[in-house]
Amino acid sequence: MTKANNEANVSELETEEEPRIAVFVCHCGHNIAGTVDVEKVAESAKDLPNVVKAEHYMFMCSKTGVKMLQDSIKELGVNRTVVASCSKLQHGRTFAKAIEEVGLNKHKHQQVNVREFCSWVHKNDKEGATQKAIQLVEAGVNRARKLEDVETRKIPTTKAALVIGAGVAGLRAANDLAELGVPVTLIEKNSTIGGHMTQLNKTFPTLECPQCSISPLTNGVANHPLIDLYTLAQVKNVEGSMGNFTVEFEIKPRYVHDNCTSCGECSSVCPIEVPSEWDKGMSMRKAIYKAYPQAIPSTFVRDKQTCIGCNSCINVCPVQAVDFSMKTEKKTVNVGSIVVAAGFNEYDPSEIEPYHYGQDGYDDVITQLQLERMLSPTSITNSEVLRPSDGRIPKNIVMIQCVGSRNDQVGNAYCTGVCCKFAIKNARILKENYPNSNVTICYIDVRTPGLNFEELYKSAQEIGVRFIRGRPSEILRNPLTGELRVIVEDTLSMTPLQLKGDLVVLSAAMVPPEGIGPLGSRLHVLRSKEGFLKEFHIKMNPTLSSKGGIYLAGAIQGPKDISESVAHAGGAAALAAAHLVKGYIEKEMLIPKIDYSLCISCGLCKTVCAPAAIDVDQDRVYSVNEVACKSCGMCMPACPTGAIQLINFSDDQLRDEIIPLSGGEAHCHD
Template identity: 40%
Template sequence: MDQVQVGVFLSDGGNQLTKILDYNAITEFVKKVAGVVFVARGSEFWRGQGLQTMVDAIREGKVNRVVVAETLPKLSEVKIANAIEDAGLNHYLMEFIDLKDHCASPHQKTPSEATEKAKAMLLGAIERAKLLEPLEKLEFPALKSSLVVGGGIAGMQTAIDLADFGFEVSLIEKEPFLGGLAAQAGRFFPTDDCAICIQSPSSDIKTITHTSRKCVYRSGFTEIPNLNILTNSRVVAVEGVPGNYKVTVEKTPRYVDEDKCVQCDLCTAVCPVEVPDEHNARLRTRKAIYINVPHVHPPTYVIDGSVCKFHDCAKCVDICPTKAVDLDQRSEKVTMSVGSIIVATGFKEFNSSAIKEYHYGEYPDVVTNLELARMIDGFGPTGGVVVRPSNMKPAKKIVMIQCVGSRDQRYKPYCSSICCMISIKHATLIKSAYPNSDITICYIDIRTTGREHEYYYEKAREMGIKFVKGRPTEILRDPEKGKLIVDVEDALLSRFLELEADLVVLAPAMIPADGAKKLAEIIGIETEEDGFFKEYNAKLRPTETKLKGVYIAGGATFPKDAPTTSLHAHSAAMKAVKFLHTGKIVKDQRTAVINEDYCGDCEFCPVTCPYGAITLEQKDGEHFVAKVSDLLCEGCGICVGTCPQNAIELRHCRTDQMQAQMKALMSINGTSKPLVLAICCSECGHAAVDSSGMAKMEYPANVRVMKVPCVGILQVHQFLDAFKAGAQGVMVVGCKIDGCHYEVGSQKTEKKVELTKILLKEYGVEPERLEMLNMVFIEGDKFAEAAQMMTERLEKLGSLQTFGGS
């Protein structure tokens, strides 16, 4: 790079700021700063003539560094960056400050002090600008393909969306048939439609009409050419990076050829092995070769390898008219390259037998909601009749118990959110079919919060379904009659009831599907304490994970009803499309870089990086050095703040840049008060300073603000450097501890601040000269107050002499 030529562009906000700041003095000051070759003053520089002045200065080669003092920071910064990039200057060679909200507004009552602060701010920006280097754009190839894990309604919906968009999609399901939990549920609330009904694909599929919805088996989604469905399959390994994941899937054998099976049912007739049918609540048996229900996908029988006698029997092989049975099939591993992975593994029922007093698993007439759903389903084991499993006779008196394991500190502390509606749905379905049935629902609180949900509850009461507010203590069984007795207090009446029941239906908590934890480990994403997959941020980044290109859809993050699952699935698909649709991932070089001469053999940064962007690689056969993935690095600098060797730098926020700015900010006081350096993160911390200015809250002008990407970049020695540079007090302003934009930055810095306070004490410096604050945008008043208090505190403490301070 040629010699540094700084151009300074001073906006006075349409002459408004001149009422407070002495622009003539400021301009004269700036002109004399070494390296400044061009100074322009105007009412605005982010558009029109002002912007043209800047562009011309760059085009004519007058300036190669730009310092802008604007009054509309966020909006104008982007426009100016675009313009100078167009003019041929890398936009990272620009430094931007806000003389309005960070200087004029909060210090309007002390104009001369504010003017001196403005000089310091400009000097800081100029000194930093001199050390800036251009950063390049980076491009990484990305595959327009996705793997969807889980073939329930969330997985199917996501797969349809992605395939419709033209992505190559693989949908894998661990069970032999698609459908997930929904396939067992029969009907859904609040739409009262079949659970197997899905939104039809918009892809052009011959003979399929495009109505809004279709049964899974005739929806045609299985015929989308770019959608590959694998059942009996699990993810066993994931390698690679966002946009290019290499996934290994293990497919266990079906033993029946999907291309040959004609669903003639001859095989089940000859199969001698009979086992309880888990899919149908064990209320009937099935053979070793079986199909759940005739309308499943794939429409192919499967052999249960754990019970089949294989070649010792082989009756199915002999009778099959199309020679579809192949007992010699083996497990196979399939590898696939995909740009993104969508986890849609859903949830399942909690095992109610843990609650001994309800005797689930011991008394056959105590069943769960899902088991009841199988009985209500016409395709189910009882053909739609609700029976007592102990004698298979119709159940007339039914008691339902809510919150079995949910909202229970001993098991699952959360509300599973859908069980009230499921129970009410079942009760109304039974009551419509059998008006003489006597149904009581024992509840703690009824939660019907969705659209149309309260109507269900109302309808249930109209139909004569009884509601008892009370959680039963125990289910007893009359040893003679075999009837069940539910022991409950009606808490509204303070009356004890012993409810007789033919059948007791439990509403168990919903918990993550089997293998969720293991899958999270394989992919490298996190789960919550309750075992559900962790969404990056429920409000700001739903369906996303910390790993780019990995998304979660549906009940895998938390139990959801069908409409919410559908919504969530669309969102996950949209996120994957947004990430991959151009076939490349574009980002810039705002990343960390390792100085290999200093780096060696410690594991601090790879462990600390919230994004898994740093790995250790062996160099020269002995010593390990860190390596940063430019693709994964988010540029927060938390690694910099952790490195004991100072071997890491952020390209866009180097230590020398920070120090130069710090020194400049502290080189001019202009007030009678002790100088304070406020180091703010560029997220909520800086926004809090913005908001105090926007709201014209006052704080003294001796408080100077410096921005870093995340306070996590700061090290103990940087706090000491600030004191050396002349600060009498240092404020560190970061996001909330649990709201850090880079996850752990605030948390780590809080510890470093505590440590520095101990050191300061050792040096004979009052630890209260250093303070960590955690703020959000709307807490501008807190920033102003803290700045005021810090100043007052320092005035009481007197001047700091150690570190060569003034």
């Protein structure tokens, strides 16, 4: 809202018509009339200034009652109504709709609660209740006197969406949005799409191949006419509000053009080898590489940091696709919705000292994701599970649950809720592949809810996976032999144990992804105390963020497995598409106005505004973003001059309501 608009609205107020108020006091059968003397209350209202009619009636919510309301408007030129009956939740809307039907703005109705707030709670004090009801009605009339019209505006939306993150949740959301006819810009910070799902060997409970499951989706998205995919891309700036965002994002250079045929010649001549991030360090990659064979996009990528600039790749490329001169690009898109599907990271267990993850001599302590990498069909070990220290098949495999979860010491009190399922899945696969090996899972509780998961747990027990209830205190290494032992107490039999661990697999938690702090602040969305993005309402709205128009899909809202992420993403896509497909947002303009003669540009209103709905331009002129505003009114007490006032909730209007309720005698303070 610009300054000009604000000023225009202020002058409109001054030419308002004379208030003509009708007051109706409801008996509600015995509910109100049994305690409150409704006749007396109606009588007292007659004498109030601007009241042209004050009556009492049996049931105001009945057809007759509503007609009384409407007739007062039609016949007496009443332009503000007060009904003293039940709560606003109960029938506030009934009466508001009723007056709208006869041409009055529905915000011109004031509901006074003399039932839940009065007659029902003061049954033993009829006199007190009546006196209170009289004051409540006077307060309501005072309030009604200065009520203003509130317009319901249709704001046109930009029919386009941005999806941040191309893991399974982001892909699902992008696909669903595109199928609804919404053009999608899909950005991914890594060089390939598919996210963590592509790193897995098998998915529970059916033990399907995740690459096979996700491939139709990744290919579908990559080829969809309505989806523009950008990899190596990250959001830099977000402006605007629901229905109309302007997003600027940055695309890092790939150094390889799209005519790349994926032949792999460049990789084979590259002299530099570093641990592969996608393979979780279980194999090496070159400085110019493709993360894995089925990666989409299939164009190779050059890692500038490790490249030594020998140019061998440039020389050998048969289609001259390698180009070191490529630069960072910036792109700006206008979208109506943003879906955040930034996913998660696997917790890094090196923080837990007694497990010695990552330390010298403890190479055989790995995480479940690393195990998945070894087991998977294209792994460097040819799907064999081998000890990283000496390449032999482990005879004794110990899995430790709740690493980084349910752990107050490292500050993650929550249960990830997925680790028991994938540990059991992997344990079963290990026992099937290596029947002579011992596989043990050390747990605190085994949590496998949902269809087919108890069955998975039972089948693992039947195949001989051993379950020990105890949280290991440390992984001990014999410095003379290099042997690892897991120290744990079997709390069911109360026996301290030292389990030989040829391979120790840590079931690490799901934690918020790297970079979520800056991304969250650019989007102006709130985070939970664990660091994930906070949903609007945990029960009723888990796919909406704290800011309208920005939706959450997948593990970014909290740890989930693939099925839950996909379902969550579908929900987010539907919400995101609604106002885009409709073409507009209908919003009641219950927003604050700024009186520029009082505003001193201190910016305190902007500081306290949680939905970030107050904008400032380079001339330090503050204005309200009508679409983002949530009508909370928090800006009002923050303003030192009272320049910003929420419509129909201004300091002035609230005072009118407060005075009668306070007893109405002004004090002798000067």
